[in-house]
Amino acid sequence: MAEVKYKGENAATGHEGEIVVDIDHISKSFGSKEVLKDISLQLKKGENIVVLGKSGQGKSVTIQCIVGLLTPDNGTVKVFGDDVAGMDEDELKKLRTRVGFLFQSGALYDSMTVRENLEFPLTRVLKMADKAEIDTRVEEVLEGVGLMDAVDKMPSDLSGGMRKRVGLARTLIVKPEIMLYDEPTTGLDPITSREISELILNMQKKYQTSSIIITHDMECAKITADRVVVMRDGTYIAEGNFDELQHSDDEFVRSFFTETK
Numbered sequence: 001m002a003e004v005k006y007k008g009e010n011a012a013t014g015h016e017g018e019i020v021v022d023i024d025h026i027s028k029s030f031g032s033k034e035v036l037k038d039i040s041l042q043l044k045k046g047e048n049i050v051v052l053g054k055s056g057q058g059k060s061v062t063i064q065c066i067v068g069l070l071t072p073d074n075g076t077v078k079v080f081g082d083d084v085a086g087m088d089e090d091e092l093k094k095l096r097t098r099v100g101f102l103f104q105s106g107a108l109y110d111s112m113t114v115r116e117n118l119e120f121p122l123t124r125v126l127k128m129a130d131k132a133e134i135d136t137r138v139e140e141v142l143e144g145v146g147l148m149d150a151v152d153k154m155p156s157d158l159s160g161g162m163r164k165r166v167g168l169a170r171t172l173i174v175k176p177e178i179m180l181y182d183e184p185t186t187g188l189d190p191i192t193s194r195e196i197s198e199l200i201l202n203m204q205k206k207y208q209t210s211s212i213i214i215t216h217d218m219e220c221a222k223i224t225a226d227r228v229v230v231m232r233d234g235t236y237i238a239e240g241n242f243d244e245l246q247h248s249d250d251e252f253v254r255s256f257f258t259e260t261k
């Protein structure tokens, strides 16, 4: 496979080149099914990478390897310089406070208000106890996603787009340094999708967050990506910025930019 090269000039906020996620030649099979064959990728501080690929290509498996929910069969994943496979439960817990992930479902606790959903990671994960400090964090993050009015509502009273935004706020409230987004705009109307994409971009700018964004939504890719990689048959076959790949010589790569997903 052609190794994915890092193009530093595409990084939006270029933070002295610090590599926060280093995926080095990983492979992963489930039974006889080889899902990841040879994946290498480096995410730099402050950078947004979008991963494109058809369904079932192992994009989600890759991000699960980054947070230690899955372990690669071969190769290494280092986050902030440490090998994830070598971490014990405590180290993994700590890692997951620094790496936020928003999975497709982005499930909220239905029996809790928006405020309680947001307080949960602060009190349970960060063990915060100062009520004033907790309130400030909740208000700050809700303002960030434009949902201050919804603070006392139940998730069932919110639209799909609003729930997605609360899910994002709940992930962001612990101020993760890395964000992993698995299809953040799936199932949303075009206007709400654009709002979520712009939110992802704002979070990157505001907190210098580094992100890997898996999406089929080309508008989301266009808005958020400093760099795009294309996955096929368990490897990355192309990388570049949005415009470069849109005009790629490779028909498969170009197809993402012309097909309606």
Ligand SMILES: Nc1ncnc2c1ncn2[C@@H]1O[C@H](COP(=O)(O)OP(=O)(O)OP(=O)(O)O)[C@@H](O)[C@H]1O
Residues within 6 Å of the ligand: 030, 035, 053, 054, 055, 056, 057, 058, 059, 060, 061, 062
């Ligand atoms: N824990 C697991 N056990 C067994 N098979 C798995 C597991 N996780 C993923 N797979 C398989 O790995 C393949 C890739 O799954 P993955 O969810 O990473 O795809 P994807 O590229 O994210 O696709 P999509 O866009 O549809 O979400 C699928 O065939 C899936 O069934």
